[in-house]
Amino acid sequence: MSGRTFAEDLSARAKSHREHTALITPEGPHTYGELDSQATRLAETLFELGVRRGDRVAMVLPNGFSAAIAIYGVLRCGAAFSPVNPTIKRDRLAELLTDLDATSVICDADRRELVDQAAESAGKIPVIDELEGSEDADAADFEAPLEVDLAAVIYTSGSTGEPKGVTLTHRNMTFVADSIIEYLELGPADRILCLLPLSFNYGLYQLLMSIRVGATLVLEPGFAFAGRTIALLGDEKITGLPGVPTVFQTLLSLRGLSDHSFPDLRFITNAGAALPESAVAAIRETFPQASLFLMYGQTEATRIAYLRPELVDAKPTAVGEAIPGTEVWIEDDEGHELGPGETGELMVRGAHVMQGYWNDPEGSADRLRPGRWPWERVVRTNDLFRLDEDRHLHFVSRRDDVIKSRGEKVAPREIEEILCLAVGVREAAVVGIPDRLLGEAVVAHVSLDPGTQLDAGALRRLCAEKLEDYKVPRRIDVHSELPKNSNGKIDRRALVTEAETDAP
Amino acid sequence: MIPQETTVRAEMRAFIEDNFLYMHPDVELADDEDLLTRGLVDSLGFVELVEEVQGRYAVEVQDVEITEQNFGSIDAIVAYVERKRG
Numbered sequence: 001m002s003g004r005t006f007a008e009d010l011s012a013r014a015k016s017h018r019e020h021t022a023l024i025t026p027e028g029p030h031t032y033g034e035l036d037s038q039a040t041r042l043a044e045t046l047f048e049l050g051v052r053r054g055d056r057v058a059m060v061l062p063n064g065f066s067a068a069i070a071i072y073g074v075l076r077c078g079a080a081f082s083p084v085n086p087t088i089k090r091d092r093l094a095e096l097l098t099d100l101d102a103t104s105v106i107c108d109a110d111r112r113e114l115v116d117q118a119a120e121s122a123g124k125i126p127v128i129d130e131l132e133g134s135e136d137a138d139a140a141d142f143e144a145p146l147e148v149d150l151a152a153v154i155y156t157s158g159s160t161g162e163p164k165g166v167t168l169t170h171r172n173m174t175f176v177a178d179s180i181i182e183y184l185e186l187g188p189a190d191r192i193l194c195l196l197p198l199s200f201n202y203g204l205y206q207l208l209m210s211i212r213v214g215a216t217l218v219l220e221p222g223f224a225f226a227g228r229t230i231a232l233l234g235d236e237k238i239t240g241l242p243g244v245p246t247v248f249q250t251l252l253s254l255r256g257l258s259d260h261s262f263p264d265l266r267f268i269t270n271a272g273a274a275l276p277e278s279a280v281a282a283i284r285e286t287f288p289q290a291s292l293f294l295m296y297g298q299t300e301a302t303r304i305a306y307l308r309p310e311l312v313d314a315k316p317t318a319v320g321e322a323i324p325g326t327e328v329w330i331e332d333d334e335g336h337e338l339g340p341g342e343t344g345e346l347m348v349r350g351a352h353v354m355q356g357y358w359n360d361p362e363g364s365a366d367r368l369r370p371g372r373w374p375w376e377r378v379v380r381t382n383d384l385f386r387l388d389e390d391r392h393l394h395f396v397s398r399r400d401d402v403i404k405s406r407g408e409k410v411a412p413r414e415i416e417e418i419l420c421l422a423v424g425v426r427e428a429a430v431v432g433i434p435d436r437l438l439g440e441a442v443v444a445h446v447s448l449d450p451g452t453q454l455d456a457g458a459l460r461r462l463c464a465e466k467l468e469d470y471k472v473p474r475r476i477d478v479h480s481e482l483p484k485n486s487n488g489k490i491d492r493r494a495l496v497t498e499a500e501t502d503a504p
Numbered sequence: 505m506i507p508q509e510t511t512v513r514a515e516m517r518a519f520i521e522d523n524f525l526y527m528h529p530d531v532e533l534a535d536d537e538d539l540l541t542r543g544l545v546d547s548l549g550f551v552e553l554v555e556e557v558q559g560r561y562a563v564e565v566q567d568v569e570i571t572e573q574n575f576g577s578i579d580a581i582v583a584y585v586e587r588k589r590g
C-alpha cells in the first residue's frame with residue numbers, strides 16, 4: 001500500500017516488513033527497519049538545527065546508504081531535499097546553496113571541507129556529515145507535509161548554463177512514481193540494480209519507487225567496473241536494470257557477455273538519451289528474456305513517454321506514448337496541434353508537470369503554459385518530436401544547443417565561460433560530437449590571442465577545477481581562428497562536422 | 505617479446521599520468537593507490553584503461569575480469585597483465 005508521501009511509504013514498510021532488505025550497498029544489506037530508524041534519527045538532528053516543513057536541505061553525497069538516509073530523513077522532517085551532483089565544485093555549490101536558500105547541507109566526510117567552504121560563503125549554513133548512528137531516535141512530532149508541499153528541488157542545466165531548480169511537490173513525485181511503477185509492473189519481489197547517481201532524477205526514482213513498492217535496491221557507487229556489474233546481475237538475482245546509453249554501450253562492448261545468461265532479469269529501461277538502433281538490437285539479443293523499455297523524460301516532468309516493450313523490435317527508434325495518467329501532443333510555433341508525420345514541440349499534461357523553476361519566474365513562464373483549466377499548467381519540453389501513423393513519438397532534435405552526455409544535460413555556454421576565464425583564450429565554442437559510449441562527447445574549440453601559448457591540458461584542468469566531472473570536455477582543440485558564418489558568429493555546425501571527420 | 509614486469513609498470517604509470525593525472529597536478533600517485541576512490545579515474549576512464557591493456561599487451565580482457573581487483577590500481581593492473589600473459 002503506497003503512502004501519500006515517500007516518507008509515509010518508508011514508515012509503512014518498516015512496520016509491515018521490518019526485516020526485509022531495502023538496500024544492498026557495497027558495504028552490505030540494510031533492512032527497511034534500519035533505513036527507517038536512521039531516517040528518523042537524521043530528521044531529529046535536522047529538527048534540532050531548526051529545519052521545518054518547507055525548508056530546503058541540500059545533499060552532496062555519492063550513492064550509498066547515507067544518501068538514502070538523507071533523502072528520507074529530510075522528507076520525514078517535512079523539508080524538501082535537493083540532491084546535488086557529488087562532483088560539484090566549491091563555487092558552484094555556494095551559488096546553488098544561495099539560490100536554494102538552504103537551511104542545512106548534508107555531505108560525507110570526504111566532501112566536508114569543500115562543503116564547509118561553500119556553506120560558509122553562502123551564509124553560514126549548518127553542515128552535517130554524521131548520518132549513521134546507533135541510538136534510536138525518539139518519536140518526534142514532525143509537521144507532516146501535505147501532498148501540495150514542496151518535496152524536492154532538482155537542479156538541471158538550462159540552455160544558458162545557469163542551473164535551474166525544478167520544483168516538485170510530493171504529489172508531483174508520487175504521481176509519476178506510481179505511473180512508472182504501473183507500466184514496469186514493479187513489486188516487492190523486484191531487485192533493481194541502480195548504477196545511476198541519485199543526484200540524477202532517473203537514479204533518484206529507482207530508490208523512491210523501490211521503497212514505495214517494498215522492493216530491494218542494489219545501489220552501486222557508480223559504473224566503474226563492468227565486471228562487477230555483470231557479477232551483480234547474477235549474484236544478486238537482479239530483476240531490473242535501468243541505464244543510460246553509456247551503460248549499455250559499455251556492457252555490450254565487453255568480451256564474453258553473451259556467454260552469460262541472466263534468468264532473473266525481467267526488464268531493462270533506457271532513458272537520458274536515445275539508444276542507437278544497433279544497441280537496441282544488441283540488448284534484445286544479449287538479454288532475450290528481459291523486456292526493454294525505451295523511455296523519454298526530462299526533470300521538468302520526470303518521465304514523459306515510454307514504448308511498450310512488445311513494440312521495441314518493430315519500432316527501435318520510438319519512445320512510444322504518454323506514461324499512464326498523462327497526455328502529450330505536438331505543437332507548431334503558433335500553438336496548433338500537429339498530426340502524424342509533422343515535426344513540432346512536444347507538450348506534456350498531467351500531475352507530474354513541475355511547479356516551475358525555483359526563484360525564476362521568467363524561466364518558469366517560458367516553459368509552463370496555460371492549460372485546459374484556469375489552474376492548470378502544461379510544460380513545453382523544448383524538444384522536437386514527430387508522431388508516426390500509430391501516434392507513437394519519435395525524437396527529432398533539441399531546440400537549443402544543449403549537449404546530452406552520459407544522459408545528462410550540458411550547456412555549452414557554461415563551459416565556454418570557464419574557458420574564456422583563461423588568460424590568452426580569445427574565443428571558445430563547445431559542441432557535442434556523436435560518441436558511441438557517451439551519446440555525445442563534450443568537445444571544446446578555442447582560439448588564442450596572438451602570441452599566447454596554452455596547451456589543451458591546462459585548459460582541461462581549469463574546467464576540471466570548476467565543473468562537475470561529466471561537464472569537463474573530453475577533448476579541447478586549440479585553433480588560430482574559429483570558423484565563422486556569414487553573420488560573423490562562430491559556426492558550430494562546421495566545428496561538429498570537422499570533429500566528426502577527424503574522429504578515429 | 506614479453507615485456508618485463510617493470511616495463512608494464514612504467515608503461516601503465518605513463519599512460520595513467522598522460523591521460524588522467526594531468527587533471528590533478530597536486531596528486532602523487534603510489535602504485536598501490538586506488539584509482540577510483542581517489543577520484544582519479546572515472547567509469548569511462550576505466551574503459552580506456554581496459555582498451556589500452558588489451559591493445560598494448562594483446563591480452564583478451566573478459567567482461568567479468570573488469571573489476572577493482574584487476575584494474576583498481578597500478579599494482580593490480582601489473583599483476584593482472586603478468587597473470588594473463590602467463
